[in-house]
Amino acid sequence: MQQPDNLEVTQTSRNYWVVQGAGGQLSGGVTRKAAEAERELVNSLRSRTAQMRSAAPRRSHADQRPAR
Numbered sequence: 001m002q003q004p005d006n007l008e009v010t011q012t013s014r015n016y017w018v019v020q021g022a023g024g025q026l027s028g029g030v031t032r033k034a035a036e037a038e039r040e041l042v043n044s045l046r047s048r049t050a051q052m053r054s055a056a057p058r059r060s061h062a063d064q065r066p067a068r
Helices: 032-055
Strands: 008-011 017-021 024-029
Touching: 008 032, 017 032, 024 032
Parallel strands: none
Antiparallel strands: 008 017, 017 024
16 A cells, blocks of 8 residues: 655745645645544545545456456
8 A cells, every 4th residue: 555645734925825746736724633633534534535436346457348
């Protein structure tokens, strides 16, 4: 399973709190507590997505339909 990025909560120069990962800003909030809640939500969604992908049945290459 892929290791999630370390997400950091940082304050901007305009007193807005943002959640940042390797790919840039993901979310934010007016307070640090709100931004930390957003970070927990992103981590939870990433974890859930990884679990769903690992539990999904695998399709063989022959079973895949061509894209329309």
